[in-house]
Amino acid sequence: xxxxxxxxxxxxxxxxxxxxxxxxxxxxxxxxxxxxxxxxxxxxxxxxxxxxxxxxxxxxxxxxxxxxxxxxxxxxxxxxxxxxxxxxxxxxxxxxxxxxxxxxxxxxxxxxxxxxxxxxxxxxxxxxxxxxxxxxxxxxxxxxxxxxxxxxxxxxxxxxxxxxxxxxxxxxxxxxxxxxxxxxxxxxxxxxxxxxxxxxxxxxxxxxxxxxxxxxxxxxxxxxxxxxxxxxxxxxxxxxxxxxxxxxxxxxxxxxxxxxxxxxxxxxxxxxxxxxxxxxxxxxxxxxxxxxxxxxxxxxxxxxxxxxxxxxxxxxxxxxxxxxxxxxxxxxxxxxxxxxxxxxxxxxxxx
Amino acid sequence: xxxxxxxxxxxxxxxxxxxxxxxxxxxxxxxxxxxxxxxxxxxxxxxxxxxxxxxxxxxxxxxxxxxxxxxxxxxxxxxxxxxxxxxxxxxxxxxxxxxxxxxxxxxxxxxxxxxxxxxxxxxxxxxxxxxxxxxxxxxxxxxxxxxxxxxxxxxxxxxxxxxxxxxxxxxxxxxxxxxxxxxxxxxxxxxxxxxxxxxxxxxxxxxxxxxxxxxxxxxxxxxxxxxxxxxxxxxxxxxxxxxxxxxxxxxxxxxxxxxxxxxxxxxxxxxxxxxxxxxxxxxxxxxxxxxxxxxxxxxxxxxxxxxxxxxxxxxxxxxxxxxxxxxxxxxxxxxxxxxxxxxxxxxxxxx
Numbered sequence: 001x002x003x004x005x006x007x008x009x010x011x012x013x014x015x016x017x018x019x020x021x022x023x024x025x026x027x028x029x030x031x032x033x034x035x036x037x038x039x040x041x042x043x044x045x046x047x048x049x050x051x052x053x054x055x056x057x058x059x060x061x062x063x064x065x066x067x068x069x070x071x072x073x074x075x076x077x078x079x080x081x082x083x084x085x086x087x088x089x090x091x092x093x094x095x096x097x098x099x100x101x102x103x104x105x106x107x108x109x110x111x112x113x114x115x116x117x118x119x120x121x122x123x124x125x126x127x128x129x130x131x132x133x134x135x136x137x138x139x140x141x142x143x144x145x146x147x148x149x150x151x152x153x154x155x156x157x158x159x160x161x162x163x164x165x166x167x168x169x170x171x172x173x174x175x176x177x178x179x180x181x182x183x184x185x186x187x188x189x190x191x192x193x194x195x196x197x198x199x200x201x202x203x204x205x206x207x208x209x210x211x212x213x214x215x216x217x218x219x220x221x222x223x224x225x226x227x228x229x230x231x232x233x234x235x236x237x238x239x240x241x242x243x244x245x246x247x248x249x250x251x252x253x254x255x256x257x258x259x260x261x262x263x264x265x266x267x268x269x270x271x272x273x274x275x276x277x278x279x280x281x282x283x284x285x286x287x288x289x290x291x292x293x294x295x296x297x298x299x300x301x302x303x304x305x306x307x308x309x310x311x312x313x314x315x316x317x318x319x320x321x322x323x324x325x326x327x328x329x330x331x332x333x334x335x336x337x338x339x340x341x342x343x344x345x346x347x348x349x350x351x
Numbered sequence: 352x353x354x355x356x357x358x359x360x361x362x363x364x365x366x367x368x369x370x371x372x373x374x375x376x377x378x379x380x381x382x383x384x385x386x387x388x389x390x391x392x393x394x395x396x397x398x399x400x401x402x403x404x405x406x407x408x409x410x411x412x413x414x415x416x417x418x419x420x421x422x423x424x425x426x427x428x429x430x431x432x433x434x435x436x437x438x439x440x441x442x443x444x445x446x447x448x449x450x451x452x453x454x455x456x457x458x459x460x461x462x463x464x465x466x467x468x469x470x471x472x473x474x475x476x477x478x479x480x481x482x483x484x485x486x487x488x489x490x491x492x493x494x495x496x497x498x499x500x501x502x503x504x505x506x507x508x509x510x511x512x513x514x515x516x517x518x519x520x521x522x523x524x525x526x527x528x529x530x531x532x533x534x535x536x537x538x539x540x541x542x543x544x545x546x547x548x549x550x551x552x553x554x555x556x557x558x559x560x561x562x563x564x565x566x567x568x569x570x571x572x573x574x575x576x577x578x579x580x581x582x583x584x585x586x587x588x589x590x591x592x593x594x595x596x597x598x599x600x601x602x603x604x605x606x607x608x609x610x611x612x613x614x615x616x617x618x619x620x621x622x623x624x625x626x627x628x629x630x631x632x633x634x635x636x637x638x639x640x641x642x643x644x645x646x647x648x649x650x651x652x653x654x655x656x657x658x659x660x661x662x663x664x665x666x667x668x669x670x671x672x673x674x675x676x677x678x679x680x681x682x683x684x685x686x687x688x689x690x691x692x693x694x695x696x697x698x699x700x701x702x
Contacts (some may be wrong), residue, residue, distance in 0.1 A: 019529045022655040107472040107689055114455035185659070188643065190541065190565035196643075196652035200675070211657040212643055214541040215567040216599025220664035224603060247569025250574060254609050277388055292539065292547075301539070301547035302555045306562040308536070313571035 001153070002159040002205055005046060005054045007123065012065060014058045018045045019160055024202040034063030034081050041088040048161025051234070052131045053098030056085045057123035060102050064116035074110055097270070098126055114157060128161035133268045136326035137167050138174030141231065141266050144322070144329070145175045149228040150183040152218055155246035156198035157233025157266060167266040168233045169199065171324065172208055184210040185227060187218055190307065191291040215248050219255045230256045234267035241317030241333035242279035247310055253319035263322040269325050272342045279314035286309050353510040353556055356397060356405045358474065363416060365409045366412050369396045370511055374552040385414030385432050392439040401481045404449030405434045410472035411453050414610050415467035442636065448621070449477055450543025456656055468554045481514035482617045487548050487677035489525030492582065495673070495680070496526045499536040503569055507549035508584025508598035508617065518617040519582045520550065522675065523559055523691050535561040536578060538569055540599060542642040542660065566599050578594035579605045580677070587620035592668030592684035593630035598661055604670035613672040623693045628686070630665035
């Protein structure tokens with residue numbers, strides 16, 4: 001199985017597939033300390049909310065094994081390790097969730113050796129549960145994909161973004177395991193091209209029949225009847241079913257609706273934020289303007305031109321055919337259907 | 352006025368603004384012969400159907416003034432010059448139209464000196480008429496733009512693509528001449544980024560308040576009420592109002608319709624092909640797959656990934672609020688309204 005975050009027990013090190021170099025180069029980053037792990041997260045060598053959470057959990061293991069920390073009092077050293085890892089990506093929900101979970105698991109520990117062993121068990125559990133969650137999403141999603149269909153996906157909700165297997169791409173992995181025949185169109189996903197760089201790479205690795213397009217080509221394909229389903233991941237879903245996801249998701253949902261093609265969102269229950277109802281309550285991060293003016297260091301626009309570069313958009317529930325979760329397929333999407341699947345205990349994780 | 356195709360009488364040379372280097376570098380290409388003109392067209396240093404037509408017309412002037420041709424019989428030399436220029440871009444309608452018009456104007460000529468003088472007068476007329484046509488489109492279009500509005504455009508239907516002034520961008524130039532206040536969003540327009548490279552550059556030159564976005568960001572802006580109108584150019588329009596234009600036009604039309612925002616097409620009457628009715632009759636050119644896999648020489652996707660790269664899409668008439676032509680504003684768009692504006696004499700030019 002394609003895994004971007006692997007803990008090597010023999011070498012006591014974390015091995016990350018460097019996502020900044022894909023698809024041109026496949027190189028592994030080796031982290032022996034919590035500092036090296038934190039740097040890999042900051043530098044986005046590991047990315048995707050669940051993958052970052054798993055990497056941080058193993059980063060705590062490395063910190064507890066790090067001899068440089070063993071001269072300090074245990075509680076102080078542990079807090080320092082957690083603070084360092086938590087400071088890497090300020091808006092990554094899964095990062096804080098994973099660190100909190102590690103803190104709870106280690107609350108009874110008072111020496112480094114015992115804590116490191118407990119931490120490794122807990123980090124392994126976080127990773128295994130994430131993969132199992134993706135496999136559940138994949139199975140539910142694959143039941144919606146009919147033999148011979150062609151589906152479209154956007155950005156990278158794949159093995160590289162999770163502990164493995166992926167959410168939206170997990171649907172394709174499960175469909176293949178079920179012996180279904182299908183094709184996939186992959187949006188390149190400007191500005192950072194996660195579709196071209198990462199999803200296309202995953203599809204090539206898995207030998208799934210995939211075709212790369214520019215984002216503005218999806219509409220024509222949908223109109224021409226060449227797409228029978230669209231599936232994307234999600235960054236956050238409100239209690240009423242508004243979905244924040246990578247910029248470019250909303251236009252796909254409108255184009256699918258206008259042409260009578262089902263539009264699916266694939267996401268674990270931890271993505272739901274039951275404390276908010278409407279899309280307007282989600283703050284949209286605006287990113288560096290040079291992500292649009294430059295591509296891979298190459299200038300593609302006048303330096304003086306103003307730029308708008310939102311990282312996400314919000315898709316309203318009336319455009320979503322179903323949300324595929326690890327707990328089942330929610331459809332139709334409205335305020336009464338979501339709580340039937342998503343329990344109150346997910347409020348915290350999604351907050 | 353911003354002009355990409357200028358004939359310098361004193362130096363007897365054609366001066367082209369090199370569009371392959373924009374926006375990083377502003378450099379002029381000097382053509383002294385018909386061969387240099389043909390090369391500039393092939394290399395896309397001059398691009399945009401009307402601009403190519405004007406460049407070819409001046410290329411004929413240069414050919415007739417070229418001493419290397421003066422040893423040959425006039426008719427043979429003239430035919431050779433026309434054939435060379437016609438061979439540069441096999442699908443450019445305006446190129447053949449301009450060369451045919453030059454042939455008609457010179458049908459009575461039999462010596463190089465008189466022919467060159469007649470050719471220069473005719474080339475100047477083609478250029479002046481194209482600019483006047485754009486100005487008409489601009490005036491009609493500007494009447495639809497209300498003070499304080501923000502409009503969105505795609506690709507480059509600007510001064511760089513025409514003899515000057517532009518079609519879709521002519522609407523903005525005319526609105527500014529009328530003293531209107533407005534803002535513009537510019538789609539970068541993957542894969543060749545004509546929006547980022549050319550339209551953004553034109554807007555900076557003209558000091559029009561413009562903001563560059565990636566193509567997949569337009570939907571969110573329209574949904575959020577930040578766009579009050581969309582205006583694009585056209586490559587070909589059928590008798591029933593199906594519009595073939597740069598890939599990414601159709602999704603904008605759906606997003607505008609879904610959100611109640613007017614969607615306009617700006618094009619001269621020569622763009623109408625009254626010999627065909629439906630979108631299916633328009634053959635869509637598929638371009639080199641490496642335009643998607645590479646950006647400015649930089650690899651952005653696995654070499655092994657399949658690619659689909661259509662140059663155009665087709666927007667059906669029910670999504671178009673109006674077509675802004677040099678002969679007036681056609682609305683609503685259906686088979687009965689178009690012939691009222693577009694005469695039978697345009698059939699040939701658009702064929």
